[in-house]
Amino acid sequence: MGSSKDQLLVRLKELQIDFSQYEHPVVLTVEAQAKYVGNKGGALSKNLFLKDKKHRYYIVSALADTKVDLKVLSQRLGLGKGGLRMAPEQALGEILQVPLGCVTPFALVNESARHVSLLLDQGIKTQERCFFHPLSNDISISLDAHGLDKFLKSTGRDPSYVDLEANPPVGKDQPPDLAAFIPSGSTVLPDLPDEAPASQDSTGNHVSAGTKSAAVIAKAVKPSGNVQNVKEKPVNGARPSIPSANAGKFVEELLDKTSTLLLSEISEDSIKQHGGQLGTEVVNNIQKCLREDLKNLATIFKNTAYTEGFYAGIHYQPKRL
């Protein structure tokens, strides 16, 4: 359950932040908002909820007339030219826990938005007051940058303002100037491949045409991982869970790989060729081909289990005497 607008307003008052609030019919755009509070002595803000290719999220909060160029921002963050997109609607609800048209820095009060990075337009500092939605788009509140900072600090963030219109060159000797805004520590979803990779078994030349499809199918059906939690997004309140070393899944993956190779090794041809010796032949091949692969899987499993133990160790509470 995310914070409601009322909880937020109470919190702002508790923090002794000076703000004015105006209720109005639900608005989904800055233009619509302007109709109701445009003349109330505060600058309007536009708030973008963005996502990069590695599923990291950003809120860009700017004055309504500051020019924001996503291509430039993407480069300044070090994401290359086309690295930033508008986040999907679903993410608004899941991560920011606000309705459509209500992106606001105040959404960062929610645990689910812990890893969302915030870029604040330095123009906000130049205004006496600025309007934002407090988690609901039938209210707008205006406050000054100082008040906004106080709020952000209360969520454990360090507010910093950027010149969003700047377009500094980014290259070999000029590192991206906004790179520090890349969120770290978020659970990273494994990158989904653009297309099924044209990969073969490491046996290379011994693999016949029939095998290739079996291997590719096996890979497509069983996505990586004995590590289960890496794929889950944090849902409000829960801190990103430590992936658990799941013995069952691990064994399944080992059996899968072995079975695939086994099936590929036993065919009409190979039976004809090796006859009674087929068993030995297959075992040799399996050992040769799978040894390294299985060892790698085992190492990942071991490292994951160790990490679980390490985490438990550093969080362990000594017995009270």
Place this chain on the structure above:
Amino acid sequence: MEKKEDQQLQQEEEQVVNPWEVSAKDGGKIDYDKLIDKFGCQRLDQSFVDRVQRLTSRPPHVFLRRGVFFAHRDLNEILDAYERGDKFYLYTGRGPSSEALHLGHLIPFMFTKYLQDAFKVPLVIQLTDDEKCMWKNLSVEESQRLARENAKDIIACGFDISKTFIFSDFDYVGGAFYKNMVKVAKCVTYNKVVGIFGFTGEDHIGKVSFPPVQAVPSFPSSFPHLFSSKDDLRCLIPCAIDQDPYFRMTRDVAPRIGYHKPALIESLFFPALQGETGKMSASDPNSAIYVTDSAKDIKFKVNKHAFTGGQESIEKHRQYGANLEVVDIPIKYLNFFLEDDAELEHIKKEYGAGRMLTGEVKKRLIEVLTELVERHRRARAAVTDEMVDAFMAVRPLPNMFD
């Protein structure tokens, strides 16, 4: 016996090889024989490869079989000691200058993982975030962030957490490590360090005082939480040959402060897609295959940018065969990454005779690279921040020699 490299360095330099710049003479190939000669290290010949196979009871790594790791210093002493039952530890590192790692970056790590598994020895990995902060003018925070990000790709190479300690300079320098740094620094004059690394009066003092930081992980006393009772432990450093200057300096200093000289095992440079005039460059995305490249990217880059020795037309190719005198990148890359010796020989023969076309060689390379990158990506997905914390924690490794 090491040669007096100072005199040679003062002579006309045709090719430039140092930790910050690698370029061949006149846009040609790097002359590795000349390099070995100039640096004063030893060629790694077949007898070594056979000996490693005997000692470890497993087939030698593809990089050893193909001469990718081709030079060494004192490897024979390490192997002699190992045979007597005296173990050693491994030390390698990375300068985290960019988030994007390419295959060239992975090479020393892939080889080091093999060494860890084959010899069953512990490993320390240094992330020189301070160096990159200084040389690449990154902020402290940014270089630390990059160090952690790179650590994830390094971990994905498959190191065993119960035998591996990863550390960043900004986090770890101090204590026993710093004491060794001062000991080393006292033994190297300003003139010497200028001679080795080419510093000038315009370079800031951070650069000038950095070399000891990269030198002291070679000494076990720099890691009291790991090697407190083993002051005698030897160190083997797998690295690319451009790092040799740091360790020449270290080997010079070591006996003077009562430590063993670290041994080295050195690799060739991984050529850029466009040809072998130098190293891959992190700033030109088309010069390298990155670990984040998709299968489509790899296919495009190899097909479009790989420099080959194939003839201009199919007819000419069938007639004359490929020109393998020139650096044919697909063959070169297969040399690094295609495990099967027999298949590689076959491809070289057929391609050289003109019976196999450039397109077919490229196709095989694309398969091999895609599988490699896919495997890495899957392993990388399993690495979490908590795992990085665990690898980087200053903790004992009780089973490091098991």
